[in-house]
Amino acid sequence: MTAPVPILRMRGISKEFPGVKALSGVDFRLLPGEVHALMGENGAGKSTLIKVLTGVHDIDAGEIELGGRKVVFAGPSAAQQAGISTVYQEVNLCTNLSVAENILIGREPRRLGRIQWGRTRRRAAELLARLELDIDVSAPLSAYSPAMQQMVAIARAVDVSARVLILDEPTSSLDTGEVAQLFRVMRKLKEEGIAILFVSHFLDQVYEISDRMTILRNGRLVSEHLTGELGQVELVGKMIGRELADLEKLEGKPLARETEALVEAEDLGRAGAVEPFTLTIHEGEVVGLAGLLGSGRTEIARLLFGADHAGTGSLKIDGRPVSLRTPRAAMNHRIAFCSENRRAEGLIPDLTVRENLILALQAARGWSRPIPRRKQDELVDKYISALKINPADPEQLIRNLSGGNQQKVMLARWLILEPRLLILDEPTRGIDVGAKAEIQRLVASLSDGGMAVLFISAELEEVLRLSHKIGVLRDRRLVAELDNDDDLTTDVLMETIASGARA
Amino acid sequence: MNAVLRHRLLWPAVVLAALLLTNLLFTGTFFAVQMRDGHLYGSLIDIVRFGAPLILVALGMTLVIATGGIDLSVGSVVSISGALACLRISGMDDQNTVSGVVAAAGLGLVLSLALGVWNGLLVAGVGIQPIIATLILMVAGRGLAQLITDGQIITVNSGPYKLIGGGYWLTLPFGIIIVLAVLALTAVLTRRLALGLLIESVGGNAEASRLAGIRSRGVIIAVYTFAALCAGVAGLMISSNVSSADGNNAGLWIELDAILAVVIGGTSLAGGRFSLGGTVLGALIIQTLTTTIYSIGVPPETTLLFKALVVTVVCLLQSPAFREKAFHRRRRPVTAPPAAEEKVRVPA
Numbered sequence: 001m002t003a004p005v006p007i008l009r010m011r012g013i014s015k016e017f018p019g020v021k022a023l024s025g026v027d028f029r030l031l032p033g034e035v036h037a038l039m040g041e042n043g044a045g046k047s048t049l050i051k052v053l054t055g056v057h058d059i060d061a062g063e064i065e066l067g068g069r070k071v072v073f074a075g076p077s078a079a080q081q082a083g084i085s086t087v088y089q090e091v092n093l094c095t096n097l098s099v100a101e102n103i104l105i106g107r108e109p110r111r112l113g114r115i116q117w118g119r120t121r122r123r124a125a126e127l128l129a130r131l132e133l134d135i136d137v138s139a140p141l142s143a144y145s146p147a148m149q150q151m152v153a154i155a156r157a158v159d160v161s162a163r164v165l166i167l168d169e170p171t172s173s174l175d176t177g178e179v180a181q182l183f184r185v186m187r188k189l190k191e192e193g194i195a196i197l198f199v200s201h202f203l204d205q206v207y208e209i210s211d212r213m214t215i216l217r218n219g220r221l222v223s224e225h226l227t228g229e230l231g232q233v234e235l236v237g238k239m240i241g242r243e244l245a246d247l248e249k250l251e252g253k254p255l256a257r258e259t260e261a262l263v264e265a266e267d268l269g270r271a272g273a274v275e276p277f278t279l280t281i282h283e284g285e286v287v288g289l290a291g292l293l294g295s296g297r298t299e300i301a302r303l304l305f306g307a308d309h310a311g312t313g314s315l316k317i318d319g320r321p322v323s324l325r326t327p328r329a330a331m332n333h334r335i336a337f338c339s340e341n342r343r344a345e346g347l348i349p350d351l352t353v354r355e356n357l358i359l360a361l362q363a364a365r366g367w368s369r370p371i372p373r374r375k376q377d378e379l380v381d382k383y384i385s386a387l388k389i390n391p392a393d394p395e396q397l398i399r400n401l402s403g404g405n406q407q408k409v410m411l412a413r414w415l416i417l418e419p420r421l422l423i424l425d426e427p428t429r430g431i432d433v434g435a436k437a438e439i440q441r442l443v444a445s446l447s448d449g450g451m452a453v454l455f456i457s458a459e460l461e462e463v464l465r466l467s468h469k470i471g472v473l474r475d476r477r478l479v480a481e482l483d484n485d486d487d488l489t490t491d492v493l494m495e496t497i498a499s500g501a502r503a
Numbered sequence: 504m505n506a507v508l509r510h511r512l513l514w515p516a517v518v519l520a521a522l523l524l525t526n527l528l529f530t531g532t533f534f535a536v537q538m539r540d541g542h543l544y545g546s547l548i549d550i551v552r553f554g555a556p557l558i559l560v561a562l563g564m565t566l567v568i569a570t571g572g573i574d575l576s577v578g579s580v581v582s583i584s585g586a587l588a589c590l591r592i593s594g595m596d597d598q599n600t601v602s603g604v605v606a607a608a609g610l611g612l613v614l615s616l617a618l619g620v621w622n623g624l625l626v627a628g629v630g631i632q633p634i635i636a637t638l639i640l641m642v643a644g645r646g647l648a649q650l651i652t653d654g655q656i657i658t659v660n661s662g663p664y665k666l667i668g669g670g671y672w673l674t675l676p677f678g679i680i681i682v683l684a685v686l687a688l689t690a691v692l693t694r695r696l697a698l699g700l701l702i703e704s705v706g707g708n709a710e711a712s713r714l715a716g717i718r719s720r721g722v723i724i725a726v727y728t729f730a731a732l733c734a735g736v737a738g739l740m741i742s743s744n745v746s747s748a749d750g751n752n753a754g755l756w757i758e759l760d761a762i763l764a765v766v767i768g769g770t771s772l773a774g775g776r777f778s779l780g781g782t783v784l785g786a787l788i789i790q791t792l793t794t795t796i797y798s799i800g801v802p803p804e805t806t807l808l809f810k811a812l813v814v815t816v817v818c819l820l821q822s823p824a825f826r827e828k829a830f831h832r833r834r835r836p837v838t839a840p841p842a843a844e845e846k847v848r849v850p851a
Contacts, residue, residue, distance in 0.1 A: 305714075326718075327714050339714060345714050359704055359715045359717070360716050367701050
């Protein structure tokens with residue numbers, strides 16, 4: 001078998017940002033008709049490599065070859081014209097326009113400068129049919145699920161240029177059925193000879209869809225493998241550069257404890273967000289919330305933190321009735337909430353790591369009682385080293401950090417307050433295996449120290465591994481509360497989610 | 504050296520220096536400062552003195568802009584505050600009593616404060632977009648000022664009141680002392696205390712700030728109140744300097760100069776990081792520009808055009824993206840490109 005000629009070849013790529021060496025001497029190749037997974041921890045350089053490839057960033061050294069010719073991209077549109085299209089995690093389409101408009105925007109069939117809407121719609125329908133999708137192209141994009149919007153984005157990307165398609169974490173907000181649909185589309189494109197670069201943190205998905213993988217660590221190339229020739233454990237070992245004993249350590253299920261009730265919610269609910277639910281969280285207890293996306297997990301967290309007003313029911317803390325009208329009120333009862341939506345509800349991108357870290361503490365003290373600078377530096381140094389935040393530079397702007405490290409700063413922001421109840425909404429989403437294990441270990445040790453944790457995650461294994469008790473949500477309703485005993489497995493959880501009752 | 508080159512106030516400082524040097528070319532004695540009758544005199548002193556109201560208004564505007572807002576009503580507040588104080592003084596039997604003048608000035612400031620709270624409530628409480636919320640007072644405020652002055656220009660003849668905008672204290676014009684005091688107060692509030700961090704946080708991401716426990720609403724009301732208070736003081740200064748209150752023309756368009764000063768000083772209109780020093784530099788640049796126009800003899804009919812050109816240059820120099828384009832070639836990959844003619848330059 002002769003080796004096929006790579007459609008894309010990158011050699012010796014280096015890229016440096018102020019204070020951060022993002023890529024050094026990375027080689028990468030992509031063959032036509034393959035799905036190639038780009039693997040690595042957060043901060044390993046995956047995003048930077050993609051941005052270099054799509055012309056978002058210049059390169060400091062190295063060269064890019066596309067179809068045998070050296071290229072330099074002046075910007076994303078240049079890369080697109082040359083045949084490299086990208087679909088990002090957050091779909092960059094206009095939800096208020098129709099599906100057809102979204103697919104063909106800027107390239108509508110025209111006659112005498114007038115858009116021919118009939119032909120536009122037919123063309124869009126053809127493109128979707130090529131992906132074996134049959135939807136109404138004149139309906140607004142907002143009428144469709146995120147998964148379908150993603151397919152539309154792919155249809156657009158493939159029509160713009162059909163040589164290289166980059167999918168950056170396309171599955172992070174899709175459910176199982178939607179992922180299967182996406183993979184069908186990817187296989188179809190692969191058969192047509194398109195090279196697909198795929199980035200995902202879900203190892204199972206990578207093994208299901210990819211033919212080949214390239215592993216990066218700390219901005220350097222580790223190795224390239226055929227997917228079939230590399231086991232999962234070896235892969236993770238290569239990604240984090242050490243043995244995977246860390247994850248195993250937590251395998252033993254934690255024991256439920258008999259402690260005082262800390263937070264008791266009774267018939268707490270909010271119309272349109274979550275049906276009235278009753279839930280008790282004890283001191284030192286990890287309560288997991290499991291359920292599909294949009295099942296009301298986040299809404300429960302927001303009610304317990306006072307981020308939204310409860311419409312019904314009552315809440316007791318330490319046995320005394322309270323009303324949490326604002327996040328600040330919840331903070332006064334030492335409740336902390338780390339949002340799943342880091343960018344919109346967590347980070348202040350213009351501020352430094354130090355300022356982001358002390359923000360909640362400063363807010364709690366009020367504007368008139370500043371935290372002395374020495375004390376700030378002390379706290380920040382402590383948490384940077386405790387959580388291994390990288391780069392360990394307190395004055396770096398937080399927007400320059402990778403996702404996993406930003407997440408750690410968010411965690412530290414709340415840990416400084418030494419809360420009694422820590423609400424973590426998807427704290428491990430979109431971050432790599434190493435950081436994930438660290439955060440899981442942290443949750444376990446915090447709970448050992450007496451802190452109650454409400455742990456929300458889409459990954460059932462993770463919920464199961466950490467929680468003493470698990471609340472199962474379905475269609476905005478808390479349908480079951482299960483003790484994490486030996487009989488409870490992910491299968492039972494899944495069945496409960498599916499049927500609404502313990503099997 | 505590198506730290507100096509990268510400092511964000513470098514370019515405003517360079518522009519100010521260039522303007523001052525231009526003046527020196529045309530007027531050899533421009534930098535001379537003399538002591539006359541126990542007062543300091545000189546062109547430099549005059550620039551700060553005449554620029555004092557603008558600096559004050561711009562300081563308030565800086566904090567508002569840092570929260571991601573804007574305050575168009577400060578010009579109206581300037582005229583209202585001056586009008587109310589002058590009305591009160593003109594009604595006094597003896598316009599030279601200090602206590603009466605203090606009470607009149609206090610009255611103007613209290614009304615300014617109330618107007619600021621009104622703005623803050625519209626923005627943070629009702630949720631109206633800042634540009635619209637303050638547009639209401641910008642338009643209505645002129646009417647209010649005319650109501651106060653009954654459509655006339657009120658003239659006063661009060662020694663103590665004249666001190667605020669036209670007098671001297673410790674050899675310096677009193678206005679400069681007021682500016683220094685307000686600047687010091689603002690710097691302490693925002694940088695010594697934690698108000699600055701909270702303001703920058705609200706401007707950077709309002710929802711995240713709320714979820715971090717910051718009372719965003721209180722912070723926003725506070726900055727609009729502070730901006731109106733600064734405008735009120737500026738209003739007293741302006742009316743005191745000419746010993747009269749003109750509801751129509753006092754502080755006319757000062758809000759635009761103030762916004763310009765903030766932007767020249769390097770604070771982004773999108774909110775977030777702010778620089779008080781930058782704002783002061785920005786206001787001084789605008790005032791020096793006005794002085795320069797007179798001293799180098801720009802024909803009056805081209806004054807506005809000349810001003811616009813200088814401001815455009817300053818704003819371009821402030822933009823890192825523009826400097827990158829103008830002063831450096833776009834950086835090429837460091838490795839020598841082998842056989843350059845092979846390279847396909849894909850058009851943007």
